[in-house]
Amino acid sequence: MEPILNRNEYTYYLVGNVDDFTERLGRVVRLGKEEIAVFKTTDGQIYALENKSPGPRGGTIAEGMISGEVLFDPICDWKISLTDGQVLDPDKGQVRTYPVQVLGNEVRIGLLTNGGGLFHE
Amino acid sequence: MVEAQERRHLVLIGNGMAGINTVEQILKLAPGIYRITVFGSEPYPNYNRIQLSYVLEKSKAVEDIILNDRDWYLENGIELYTATTVTHIDTEQKTVKADNGMEVPYDTLIIATGSNPFILPVPGADKEGIVGFRDIADCENMLHAADQYKKAAVIGGGLLGLEAAKGLLKLGMDVTVVHLFEEIMERQLDHTASLMLQAELESQGLKFATGKHTEEFLGDKRVSGIRFSDGTTLDAEFVVMAVGIRPNIALAKESGIAVNKGILVNDYMRTSVPDVYAVGECNEHRGITYGLVAPLFEQGAVLAKHLCGVDTKPYEGSVVSTQLKISGVDVFSAGEFMDAEGLSIVRMHDDWRRIYKKVLLRGGRIVGGVLIGDGKESSRLQQWIRTGTIMTEAIHDAIVGLASVETGNTAAELADEEIVCGCNGVTKKHIMDAINEKGLTTVEEIKVATSASRSCGGCRPVVEQILQYVLGDKYDSAAAKQEAICSCTTLSRDEVVTAIKEKGLITSKEVRYALEWDNPEGCSKCRPALNYYLGMIWPAEHVDEKDSRFVNERMHANIQKDGTFGVVPRMYGGVTTPEDLRLIADIAVKYNVKLVKVTGGQRLDLLGVKKEDLPKIWKDLGMPSGYAYAKALRTVKTCVGSQFCRFGTKDSMGMGIKLEKKFERLDMPAKFKLAVNGCPRNCAESSTKDIGIVGNEGAWEIYVGGNGGIKARLAELLCKVRTDEELLEIVSAFMQYYRETGKYLERTSDWIERMGLESVTEAVVSDLDNRRALAERMEVALAQVKEPWSEILNNSNLRERMFDEISVSTKPN
Numbered sequence A: 001m002e003p004i005l006n007r008n009e010y011t012y013y014l015v016g017n018v019d020d021f022t023e024r025l026g027r028v029v030r031l032g033k034e035e036i037a038v039f040k041t042t043d044g045q046i047y048a049l050e051n052k053s054p055g056p057r058g059g060t061i062a063e064g065m066i067s068g069e070v071l072f073d074p075i076c077d078w079k080i081s082l083t084d085g086q087v088l089d090p091d092k093g094q095v096r097t098y099p100v101q102v103l104g105n106e107v108r109i110g111l112l113t114n115g116g117g118l119f120h121e
Numbered sequence B: 001m002v003e004a005q006e007r008r009h010l011v012l013i014g015n016g017m018a019g020i021n022t023v024e025q026i027l028k029l030a031p032g033i034y035r036i037t038v039f040g041s042e043p044y045p046n047y048n049r050i051q052l053s054y055v056l057e058k059s060k061a062v063e064d065i066i067l068n069d070r071d072w073y074l075e076n077g078i079e080l081y082t083a084t085t086v087t088h089i090d091t092e093q094k095t096v097k098a099d100n101g102m103e104v105p106y107d108t109l110i111i112a113t114g115s116n117p118f119i120l121p122v123p124g125a126d127k128e129g130i131v132g133f134r135d136i137a138d139c140e141n142m143l144h145a146a147d148q149y150k151k152a153a154v155i156g157g158g159l160l161g162l163e164a165a166k167g168l169l170k171l172g173m174d175v176t177v178v179h180l181f182e183e184i185m186e187r188q189l190d191h192t193a194s195l196m197l198q199a200e201l202e203s204q205g206l207k208f209a210t211g212k213h214t215e216e217f218l219g220d221k222r223v224s225g226i227r228f229s230d231g232t233t234l235d236a237e238f239v240v241m242a243v244g245i246r247p248n249i250a251l252a253k254e255s256g257i258a259v260n261k262g263i264l265v266n267d268y269m270r271t272s273v274p275d276v277y278a279v280g281e282c283n284e285h286r287g288i289t290y291g292l293v294a295p296l297f298e299q300g301a302v303l304a305k306h307l308c309g310v311d312t313k314p315y316e317g318s319v320v321s322t323q324l325k326i327s328g329v330d331v332f333s334a335g336e337f338m339d340a341e342g343l344s345i346v347r348m349h350d351d352w353r354r355i356y357k358k359v360l361l362r363g364g365r366i367v368g369g370v371l372i373g374d375g376k377e378s379s380r381l382q383q384w385i386r387t388g389t390i391m392t393e394a395i396h397d398a399i400v401g402l403a404s405v406e407t408g409n410t411a412a413e414l415a416d417e418e419i420v421c422g423c424n425g426v427t428k429k430h431i432m433d434a435i436n437e438k439g440l441t442t443v444e445e446i447k448v449a450t451s452a453s454r455s456c457g458g459c460r461p462v463v464e465q466i467l468q469y470v471l472g473d474k475y476d477s478a479a480a481k482q483e484a485i486c487s488c489t490t491l492s493r494d495e496v497v498t499a500i501k502e503k504g505l506i507t508s509k510e511v512r513y514a515l516e517w518d519n520p521e522g523c524s525k526c527r528p529a530l531n532y533y534l535g536m537i538w539p540a541e542h543v544d545e546k547d548s549r550f551v552n553e554r555m556h557a558n559i560q561k562d563g564t565f566g567v568v569p570r571m572y573g574g575v576t577t578p579e580d581l582r583l584i585a586d587i588a589v590k591y592n593v594k595l596v597k598v599t600g601g602q603r604l605d606l607l608g609v610k611k612e613d614l615p616k617i618w619k620d621l622g623m624p625s626g627y628a629y630a631k632a633l634r635t636v637k638t639c640v641g642s643q644f645c646r647f648g649t650k651d652s653m654g655m656g657i658k659l660e661k662k663f664e665r666l667d668m669p670a671k672f673k674l675a676v677n678g679c680p681r682n683c684a685e686s687s688t689k690d691i692g693i694v695g696n697e698g699a700w701e702i703y704v705g706g707n708g709g710i711k712a713r714l715a716e717l718l719c720k721v722r723t724d725e726e727l728l729e730i731v732s733a734f735m736q737y738y739r740e741t742g743k744y745l746e747r748t749s750d751w752i753e754r755m756g757l758e759s760v761t762e763a764v765v766s767d768l769d770n771r772r773a774l775a776e777r778m779e780v781a782l783a784q785v786k787e788p789w790s791e792i793l794n795n796s797n798l799r800e801r802m803f804d805e806i807s808v809s810t811k812p813n
Ligand SMILES: Cc1cc2nc3c(=O)[nH]c(=O)nc-3n(C[C@H](O)[C@H](O)[C@H](O)COP(=O)(O)OP(=O)(O)OC[C@H]3O[C@@H](n4cnc5c(N)ncnc54)[C@H](O)[C@@H]3O)c2cc1C
Pocket: B013, B014, B015, B016, B017, B018, B019, B039, B040, B041, B042, B049, B050, B051, B052, B053, B084, B085, B086, B087, B112, B113, B114, B115, B133, B134, B135, B160, B163, B248, B251, B279, B280, B281, B282, B290, B291, B292, B293, B294, B296, B323, B325
């Protein structure tokens, strides 16, 4: 058995209001040491991913195009699932994600208490 | 800050397939929004109940069918109580009580208690040796019995009964299937299919007692046989009861939740009590209780989205299909399966190869099917049934086809009044008339004109055959199959542009909806393309969709590989002033830009600008954007020309500045470059530009389609004109013609090759009326363009959201 991280120990931080984010346009949030790309979908869902392109050429992802719950990487045009950070076929890769809580109009992003976001397997 | 303890508490009763599937989807959609507790009566983590049939026949062990092991619950922070049955729900206090004495509060409760095997209410049904087939315990019971006893009876000739019987047979028992009706699986198979299946199973060793009504179980403490209503008996030391299932509603019912056959739920799986949901076999939705997994996954998807606050369509019921999991017997059934009035039936029955295939059509559409002995096409058939696809040659071939089927055009054989498109009731004659009267040449045009193939698309191959049949030699299948603009659609650029005009579609959302895009929000390929086409077709009405622009066009600067930007101010015709140069230099210093580069287009690029500094730099510069990033006119490169040069015959700088000022900012299919030269020495390199203009003996020569980029191409002479007015009109007509007919991202070099120089010359030079009309449409388009930098500067809200980062400290305060 692989070691099990305690994956649910998050601390949530208020980063702004729902209206601070524009549908289908990313916005960079610096949360402590983390640089996070925050996206709002047409459905109004908010997602937070590490602002780092998984592609070979590096770069950031906040500038990408959003379609449904998929982000098109602005540098390599890979498709990235907003829900779990997985790069979709035919490419492979993974972007860290952070849990988002929306309470009323307030948006909070969770950091693992020991730091950072998480990779989904 | 919200700590873990404050998360809402989700309690799940029933650790089975529906409940855990719902939880999995919740974890995917919104990890961490719920704290989750799960109760399950069985002593196992969640397993694949379907595969119990494999455990019974010993082709799989219990460990092999576990879907989520205990580590999974741990990793996801789920509290799991196995071998624990919930005995009461207090819907007032919002708590549940379990048989181990625990009492836990919930914010949201999901009931997923599945169903119980139905035990026939006949005398002796409580004797030892009579079991249902539902869980691992039942399975172990059966395995145990097989070791000790020889003669088994399975009551129920449905899916579950047959799988149980086949399992026991494999374990070495002598098995008889008892069935109330004359035909087994009568709810999924017609007479022929049922008999074939029975014969197949008999050849494998199963016995059948059909048309038998069980009246009593014989024996003392333990069962020894069955007596039927016709007076006959059957010896049996072990009986499996597989006559049906009953939703497990006891708990919900005694807790005051509304039930009928199952726990009553609405389209979002909500029960009669607030915050209590029911999913899976235990519920009853619109009068239906299900007994298969497909519906429960669909229900789970809707429920999970609902609980995570994600917009979702309501659950409206499922089309179910059946597949028997007995090795060596392919059995598939879905939708309607019995012959009936109003149905046309395609049937293939091959007794030698023991294959039977039946597809049922209503109004030409596939509404059901049965496959015995060859299930290769089952998943596609299932799909066709679900979408009510029209039967076509190709589908017919795929299902019942023989190797040597004639694949020629059969459109001629169709009667005129035959309905080709069942969805929209379009006849063959209707389509032929449209082709003849309107001179249609593509399926797409037929679709627009007649609605044929507009809905499910299943009849598209037939429509294409009719087109081919009517046009004969003129039918060019290459033309009919133009390249789709992206993988969200099968439509080509021309088909999309035609539809936008004819249907009056203004937004890209409308286009994707009306033209039935696969992906409702499009992709990185079609989004910018549609935004361009819409702006080109509706210059006044279309509102630019920023979220469909590539980042450079959105930020009005060129993103560099380190995430900083390059800013290029306009420098019309490559001409500047000492004041402007000084200003640019000062700003470069003020914002600490990393590098200043003289570009190939005769201007300056300030590189290494931070995103949040972009609006400030524009403001300080007070110059328009140079559009060095855009699918638009980039620069007009000029030579010194007659103002200073000894050879110059024309004022190239003056004309260049005039052209750049006129056409700047206008969206084009791709980037667009101009050059103007004072004489044929061509110092500003006309031959590699989209339009290269050369002064020659007092006249202007216009060259077009040049490209100095990846695929170099020399510009070709379009025409020669005397006056500046003529030059401006032809340049304008050329650019507009390219805008109207070019594919998004297609440079003029490729466009000219595709269109042919001759036809372009005809359209923009020779045909004077057309030339004027193009130039006029260009003026309409030009009237709409705005300077983007000032637009963003004047809208502080937009500016903040687009350019400013949010910074939050993680230090406790
Ligand atoms: C042998 C077999 C073969 C099958 N083959 C197929 C097939 O080929 N295709 C197909 O689509 N379907 C098949 N099915 C049906 C399929 O397994 C069910 O549709 C599905 O498992 C239903 O899921 P559920 O979560 O609603 O119920 P279940 O999976 O039965 O889960 C309900 C769980 O809740 C527990 N529970 C009940 N009450 C309580 C309580 N008060 N407190 C705590 N826990 C409780 C039960 O113990 C059970 O573990 C088959 C079923 C069987 C038995």
